[in-house]
Amino acid sequence: MQVNYQQKTLGILGGGQLGRMVIQSAINYNIDIHILDPDPDAPCKSICQKFTQGSLKDYDTVYQFGQDCDIITIEIESVNTDALEALVKEGKEVYPQPHIIRLIQDKRTQKAFYKEKGIPTADFILTSDRADVLAQRDFLPAVNKLGKEGYDGRGVQLLKDERDLEKGFDAPGLLEKLIDFDKEIAVIVSKNKAGEVSAFPAVECAFHPTANLVEFLFAPAEISEKIEKQAQQIALQVIEELDMVGILAVEMFVTKEGEILVNEIAPRPHNSGHHSIEANMTSQFEQHLRSVLGMPLGDSSLRTPAAMVNLLGEDGFSGEAFVEGLDEALSEKGVYIHLYGKKFTKPFRKMGHVTILDEDPKKLKERAQKIKALIKIKA
């Protein structure tokens, strides 16, 4: 097949840091990128070929935006899937496919899908409102998740015991058995139109103790070869069962008994793959492009062990951002800074990330802590 990517226009719903890093890759292929985002100062704004300010959830806005594009993809799940389906009917290519975005948008249908397809996941109960949650004291300790609109730590609530029940969401959601896990890992898989699939090696995620955001990530994950292989198989099973074209991040728990349970999935580039820009043969952003544009998938293997540190807005600071400690961090070998072009910071806002490469994976934890202590995003 002879495709001239230079003549394709790729529309991306969402213009945040994920889109920004996709654009950094797309520049290598002369692809025209159109961005739709509600934020007039979205991180993609000044580096894309066309920027439209508008709601991702509004049918007409999304539908109109898609008219100019040959292929449409997403960098956030909360988008109007009805408009995307209408665009597909008119001959546009939309990846991931709209019905898959819709399935993943709702954690309730996501869980039902795992159950139906025999994909291992924590036990759960669907809840319609707070009264439903209150009735489930025997199911505790559990995690209460909102069905829709949860993002970056929002919409998730730990219910340890009865005293926490009042915190339950008064909206459709689910209660998931709290897993006493040993590790949280993630595997990013991808599939292109030709049916080719690929899996990145598993990474290990360390979450911020209170903000419920990934704080550190380590690649490779410190897991046995057997677990690594199983995790990749499960992630590939998910994308195959979905029959999804694009890139899919599969977050999993490894229990103390060595069982793997799928936690959540995201059908787009993901925080757990940021290190791949420097650490892997192909980055997740390039792989995303390759999959949605119908190119052959790239080699996902790890070149160098890496740690990733999210640069979150320092607690207590809001306003025009500045970065403290950048020069000190940059004097170290193998340190790569990625700032997301966000003018304003607020507590825990994702402002950037740092990737650290080190041939000796044992040094990565200490180095990641050091970088985190060095770089502060303040106002």
Next chain:
Amino acid sequence: MQVNYQQKTLGILGGGQLGRMVIQSAINYNIDIHILDPDPDAPCKSICQKFTQGSLKDYDTVYQFGQDCDIITIEIESVNTDALEALVKEGKEVYPQPHIIRLIQDKRTQKAFYKEKGIPTADFILTSDRADVLAQRDFLPAVNKLGKEGYDGRGVQLLKDERDLEKGFDAPGLLEKLIDFDKEIAVIVSKNKAGEVSAFPAVECAFHPTANLVEFLFAPAEISEKIEKQAQQIALQVIEELDMVGILAVEMFVTKEGEILVNEIAPRPHNSGHHSIEANMTSQFEQHLRSVLGMPLGDSSLRTPAAMVNLLGEDGFSGEAFVEGLDEALSEKGVYIHLYGKKFTKPFRKMGHVTILDEDPKKLKERAQKIKALIKIKA
């Protein structure tokens, strides 16, 4: 020193592929990039924060362009240095410094500089016009170079014997003894404001037989440790003698006797460093940014042996470009495509490049030939 790079505006004179790849790096630091280029469709146009169409050689245009910028740099040498000097007097930072750009713009002053500073270079005679060239039959075989405006193979003429003398340039230039060299190598060095210097490992350049453009590049160069060390020392000597802030590509001949002679220098990112995006710990584009913005320099070491293939417009094709063989090339491991966003191709126009990584450097020559045979830029 606490610098907030986010608040700096970097002006680049020239908006071609070198600027484009600088921008791909600059996105990581939230730097505002302003571009000046005479081409309304310059490769940087749609990915910079401000684009000005205008002449790089016109005093007023360059002077006005600089007013908006905090720091000004170049991606091509043919710029108005008087305007840059006026900007320096008004407190703007300009790197490389204007007097160095002026020195390098003219191959005659460049050669005189080598001689004055004891930097090894081929013997030469300055010539004012064709009559001067015609008088130098005893100096043949020689290379006749125009003093100014030579670029990408233009302004260079091989004079093998008397019959070639008529091809001599009828303008100020020089005659340089033809060197019976074993290899052509290049070392890219950089220096920041704090005086820190760094050298990339030497690379080996293979030129196109007729177009006088780099066709292939191999890193590492196949040279002895001694030659490698000497080449790095000479390149560092050049940047130190110039006392230049920025990045400097130093092209050298290695003679059959193992002598190193400086051929030409370029005070900007250079074709001989394109592989560094994937092959080195720090790319030349990032190093350029670091040097002119006053950041600490990055680790220049090679991660993986690499070959670089320039994608030149196929001979015989002019018009709207398309790329043949992209998918086949991308199915190979360790192949990285960089297209330069140029809509129109013409014979030998630099349209992109490909970097090939391979842990086994012996395979690189064959793989580079294969990629060159696969990918064609046609119209």
